[in-house]
Amino acid sequence: MLVLNDISLRRGVKLVLDHTSVTLQPGEKIGLVGRNGAGKSSLFALLTGRLHADGGEVQMPPRWQQRGGMAEVAQDMPETEDGATDFVLQGDTPLMLAQQRLAAAEAADDGHEIAEAHHAIQDAGGFDARARAQSMLMGLGFRSEQLDAPVNSFSGGWRMRLQLARALMCPADLMLLDEPTNHLDLDALVWLEAWLQRYQGMLIVISHDREFLDAITKVTLHLDETKLTRYGGNYTTFEEMRAERMALQQASYAKQQERMAHLQKFIDRFKAKASKAKQAQSRVKALARMEKLAPVLTASDFQFEFREPLSLPNPMLAFSDLACGYRADDGKETRIVSGIDRSVLAGQRIGILGANGQGKSTFVKTISHELPALAGTMTEGKGLVIGYFAQQELDVLSPADGPLMHMVRLARDVGPAAREQELRDFLGSFRFVGEMVTQPVGTLSGGEKARLVLAMLVWQRPNLLLMDEPTNHLDLTTREALSMALNEFEGTVMLVSHDRALLREVCDEFWLVAGGALKPFDGDLDDYQKWLLEQSREASKAASAQSRKLREDAAPKRKEDRKAAAAARQARADEAKPLKKELTLTDHRMHVLFGERDKLEATLADAASTPEKLVEAGKRLKAVNDEIERLEARWLDLSTRIDEMTAAG
Numbered sequence: 001m002l003v004l005n006d007i008s009l010r011r012g013v014k015l016v017l018d019h020t021s022v023t024l025q026p027g028e029k030i031g032l033v034g035r036n037g038a039g040k041s042s043l044f045a046l047l048t049g050r051l052h053a054d055g056g057e058v059q060m061p062p063r064w065q066q067r068g069g070m071a072e073v074a075q076d077m078p079e080t081e082d083g084a085t086d087f088v089l090q091g092d093t094p095l096m097l098a099q100q101r102l103a104a105a106e107a108a109d110d111g112h113e114i115a116e117a118h119h120a121i122q123d124a125g126g127f128d129a130r131a132r133a134q135s136m137l138m139g140l141g142f143r144s145e146q147l148d149a150p151v152n153s154f155s156g157g158w159r160m161r162l163q164l165a166r167a168l169m170c171p172a173d174l175m176l177l178d179e180p181t182n183h184l185d186l187d188a189l190v191w192l193e194a195w196l197q198r199y200q201g202m203l204i205v206i207s208h209d210r211e212f213l214d215a216i217t218k219v220t221l222h223l224d225e226t227k228l229t230r231y232g233g234n235y236t237t238f239e240e241m242r243a244e245r246m247a248l249q250q251a252s253y254a255k256q257q258e259r260m261a262h263l264q265k266f267i268d269r270f271k272a273k274a275s276k277a278k279q280a281q282s283r284v285k286a287l288a289r290m291e292k293l294a295p296v297l298t299a300s301d302f303q304f305e306f307r308e309p310l311s312l313p314n315p316m317l318a319f320s321d322l323a324c325g326y327r328a329d330d331g332k333e334t335r336i337v338s339g340i341d342r343s344v345l346a347g348q349r350i351g352i353l354g355a356n357g358q359g360k361s362t363f364v365k366t367i368s369h370e371l372p373a374l375a376g377t378m379t380e381g382k383g384l385v386i387g388y389f390a391q392q393e394l395d396v397l398s399p400a401d402g403p404l405m406h407m408v409r410l411a412r413d414v415g416p417a418a419r420e421q422e423l424r425d426f427l428g429s430f431r432f433v434g435e436m437v438t439q440p441v442g443t444l445s446g447g448e449k450a451r452l453v454l455a456m457l458v459w460q461r462p463n464l465l466l467m468d469e470p471t472n473h474l475d476l477t478t479r480e481a482l483s484m485a486l487n488e489f490e491g492t493v494m495l496v497s498h499d500r501a502l503l504r505e506v507c508d509e510f511w512l513v514a515g516g517a518l519k520p521f522d523g524d525l526d527d528y529q530k531w532l533l534e535q536s537r538e539a540s541k542a543a544s545a546q547s548r549k550l551r552e553d554a555a556p557k558r559k560e561d562r563k564a565a566a567a568a569r570q571a572r573a574d575e576a577k578p579l580k581k582e583l584t585l586t587d588h589r590m591h592v593l594f595g596e597r598d599k600l601e602a603t604l605a606d607a608a609s610t611p612e613k614l615v616e617a618g619k620r621l622k623a624v625n626d627e628i629e630r631l632e633a634r635w636l637d638l639s640t641r642i643d644e645m646t647a648a649g
Contacts, residue, residue, distance in 0.1 A: 001025060001060070002047075002174070002202065004228065008055035009039070009046055012443050013435045016042045018226035019055070024219070026173070029196070029203040031213040031235055034223035036447020036475045037431070040206045043223065044176050047204075048072060064174050068093030071172035073180060074163050077156060083148040084162060088133040091166030095124040111636045125171075136165045139191040140184070141355075155357045157183040168195065177205040179446070181212055182472040185355065185498060208475050210235055303481050304429060304454070306489040309463035313381025316464050316492055317344040317367065323375035324359060324366040333374050336362045340376065340518045342511070344464070349486075349493045351507030353521055353528055358513045360496045364388075364468050367494070387462030389453055389470045396453060399442030403432045403452050406441070410456055430455040446473030454482070463491040471499045500525055572645045583638040590631050597624050 002024040009017040016039030024030060032040050045051040046058065048070060063069045071091070080087065090096060102117035125132070134147050140161045146154075151162060160183040167175070181189055193215045196203060204221070207213055213220075213235035220231040220238035231238045267284055323338035336359035344350070354360050365371040367378070368388040390396050397406065407423040418426075427437050430451050441449060450473045457465065465486070471479050479502065486493055486506045497503055504525055512521040512528075521528060600621040603609055609617070 002064075003059040004056070005059060006056035007046070007053050007058065009042060009051065010054050011039065011042045011051070012439055014039075014439075015226055017046075017053075017228070020226065020228045021056075022221065022228045022230050024202065024204075024221075024230075026202055027200065028219050029199075029217045030205070030219040030221050031217035031238075032204055032206045032221045032223065033208075033213075033235065033238070034475075036451065036473065036478060037445050038223045039226075039445075040223055041178055041445050043228075044072065044178060044204075044206070047174075047176065061173070064172075067097065068170055069172055070174045070176065071167045071170035072176040073160075073167045073178060075178070076163075077159050078151050078163065081150045081152060084137060084142065084151060084154070085130060085133050085147050087151050087162055088137060088165045088169050089129060091169035092124065092129060092133075093170055095121065095126050095129055098124050098126065111633070115636070133165070133169055136168055136195075137162075139188070139195065140165055141188040155361065157361075158357055161188070164192075173201045175199065175201055175203050177203070177207075179206055179208070179473065181207060181209050182469070183498075208471075208479065210476070302431065302477055303484065304458060305485050306458055306465070306491070307461045309385070309491045310461060311383035312346040312463055312491060313383050314346040315343040316346060316381045316384055318379040319343070319376065320379070321376035322366070322373055322378055324362045324371065325374050326362075327372065327374065335374055335516070337513055337516060337518055338375065342518070344492060344494070346463075346492060347490070348509065349507045350495065351503045351510045352494060352496045352513060353510050354513035359516070359518075360513050361468055363513060363518065364466050364494065364496055368466050384464060385460060385462045387457040387460050387465045389457060389465070389467045396456075397441045397449060400440055402436075402438040402440060403427050403455075404437040406452065406456060407459065410459060414460055416459075416461070426459065427455060447475060447478065450474055451478065465489065465491065465493045465495075467493065468496045469498065470495075471497060471502055576642055576645045579638050579642055583635065583642065586631050586635050586638065590628060590635065593624050593628050593631070597621065597628070600624065 004020065004022050006019050006021055007017050008015075008019055032043065034040055042051060046053060047060075049065070061069075078087065082090075098117060098120035101120060102114065105113035105117050121127075137147055138144070142158075142161070151159060154162065164177075164180055167177070180192065184192065189212065193212065196205075196216050203216070205213070205216065215234075217234050218232075220233060220235060222229045222231060222238065222242065231241050233241065319340045319342050321338075322340035323335050324340070325333060325335040325337070327333050340363075352360050352363065362371065366373055368386055370388075370390075388396070401409075404420070404423060404427065407427060408420065411418045411423060424437055427433075432448075432452070432455075441452065444452070450470065454470075467486075470482060474482065479499070483502055483505045486495075486502075493506060495503065495507055510521040510523070510525075510528065511518055521531075523531070600617045603617040604614060604621070
C-alpha cells in the first residue's frame with residue numbers, strides 16, 4: 001500500500017502539494033493527470049526520494065524503497081559503448097546484484113558463497129534474462145541486427161526506448177512511467193499497452209495520450225491546485241466524473257454567492273437601525289463563518305497565436321542534391337539522407353513522416369543550421385526567418401537561466417527589442433507569472449520548458465516553423481492551443497510528430513524519409529499506416545526466407561551434429577561416473593565423521609570424563625575436523641565438475 005498522508009511539497013518557490021492525502025492499493029494501475037507544471041514529475045521525485053516532503057509522510061513497504069523495488073524511466077540520454085541488450089539487462093537490479101555477488105565470491109575464492117551466488121542468479125531468472133531483454137527490445141521496435149549495437153550508435157528517440165526497456169526489465173513492485181509513449185510509433189505503443197496490462201505490480205503513469213490511459217489504467221489521480229484527487233476509472237471515466245463534480249461545484253458556488261448577497265443586502269439595509277442591530281450583527285457573523293467556495297476555474301483558457309510574418313518569400317527554401325548527416329572530428333561523414341531535390345513554398349503545411357532513426361530530425365536540423373549540409377545546396381528565400389522547436393528542449397535552453405533571461409537575450413540578439421516589463425507581460429500570456437520568470441529553466445517541468453520554447457518562437461515572428469516533436473511534453477489543453485495556432489499561422493509549417501491528431505489537423509501534404517531518401521508521400525495518414533503494415537509484412541517475409549535458407553543450408557550437417565552431440569554426451573557421462581561414485585563415498589564418509597564429532601564433543605563437555613579421556617578426545621576431534629574440512633573441499637570440487645558436465649550436455 002502507498003499512502004501520502006497530509007503531504008506538503010515545494011519545488012523552489014512554487015508550492016506543488018498543500019496538505020494533500022491519498023491512498024493507493026498494491027497492483028492498481030493509476031493514471032496521474034494534470035496540466036503541465038502542476039507538479040506530476042515532482043510527485044514522482046518525492047516517491048523516489050529525490051525530493052523530500054516539507055510536511056506530512058509518505059508510507060510504503062520497506063522493500064519498495066530498496067534497490068530494484070521501484071522502477072522508473074531515466075530521462076537522460078545515455079552515453080555508453082555498451083551493447084543495447086547489455087544496457088537493458090542492467091535494469092534488472094536483482095540479477096545485477098547476484099552477478100556482482102558471484103564476481104566478489106570468485107575473487108575471494110569462496111566456494112560456499114559462489115554456490116549461493118549461483119542460486120541467487122537462478123532465482124533472479126538469470127538463465128533466460130538475455131532472451132527476455134531481447135524480446136522486449138524487439139517489441140519496442142528494434143531489429144535483430146540492432147540488439148547488440150552500441151547505445152551511442154542510436155538516435156535520441158531510440159535511446160529513450162532503451163531507457164524504457166531498461167525500466168521494464170526491473171521486476172519492481174512499483175513502476176513509475178513519465179510520458180513513456182513520447183518516442184514510440186504505433187506498433188511499439190500497442191506492444192507496450194499489452195505488456196503493462198500483464199504487469200502485476202502497482203503502476204503510476206503520467207501521459208497525455210488519452211487512448212493509452214484508457215487502455216491501461218483503472219484509477220485516475222488528478223493533481224490540480226496543489227491537491228490530489230482520486231477517481232475510480234480510466235481517463236474517460238475521470239473526465240465524466242470531474243465534469244459532474246465541477247457542475248455541482250459551480251452550482252454550489254452560485255447558490256452560495258446568492259446567499260451571501262442576500263445576507264450582505266440585509267446587513268447594509270439594517271445595520272444603522274437600532275431595532276435591527278442584533279439581527280444585522282448575527283448576519284455579519286453568519287457571513288464571516290461561511291466557508292467560501294471557489295468558483296470553477298478550468299485550464300482550457302490557454303491560447304496563443306503566432307504573429308503575422310513580416311514577409312513571405314516564395315520559395316522559402318530550395319534543395320538541390322542535398323545530403324544530410326553527421327561529420328566526425330576526423331572528417332569522416334555519415335550520410336543519412338541524400339539526393340534531396342525539393343522546394344518549400346510559402347503557406348505549405350508539410351508533415352514529415354518516417355520511422356525513428358531514418359533521418360527526420362537530421363533533415364530538420366540541417367534546415368535550421370544546427371548541422372551543416374554534407375553535400376548539395378540549400379538556397380534560402382530573401383527575408384527567411386526560421387523558428388525551430390527542438391525535440392530536446394534543452395538543446396536551445398540554458399538550464400541555469402530563467403524564462404525572463406532567455407527572453408531578454410532573445411530580444412537583444414535576435415529582436416525585436418523590448419523593455420523588461422513588455423517581456424514580463426509577454427511571458428505572462430504563456431503562464432509564466434510572478435517569480436516563475438526568474439526560476440532556473442533546469443527546475444521547470446518538461447511541459448513548462450516546451451511552453452517557453454513556444455513563447456520564444458512566437459517572439460521571433462518567423463515565417464517558417466520547424467517543429468520537431470513539439471507535443472512530447474504538452475498536456476491536452478496546450479496541444480489543442482498549439483494546433484489552433486498552427487492552423488491560423490500564415491507562414492509555412494514543417495512538422496515532425498508522432499501525434500496523429502496534430503498531423504491530421506495541421507498538415508495538408510506529407511514527405512516521407514525512408515531508405516536514405518526523401519520523397520513526397522502520395523496519400524494521407526491512413527495510407528501511411530497501411531504502407532507501414534505492408535513494409536512490416538515484407539520485412540517479415542524476407543526474414544522468414546533468410547531463416548529458411550539458413551535451415552536448408554544447415555540440414556546436411558544436422559544429422560552428423562546430432563550423432564556428434566550424442567557421442568559427446570555419452571563421453572561426458574562416462575567421465576562423470578567415477579566422479580559421482582567418489583562423491584557418494586565422500587558424502588557417506590562425511591556423515592560418519594559428523595556422528596563421531598558429536599560424540600567427541602559430548603565427551604569433552606562431560607564433567608565426569610578423566611583427564612586422559614579428555615586429552616585423547618581432544619586429539620581425535622582435531623583429526624576429525626581436519627578430515628571433514630578436506631572432504632568438504634573435495635565434495636564441492638566434485639559437485640562443481642559434475643554440474644559443469646551436466647550443463648555442457
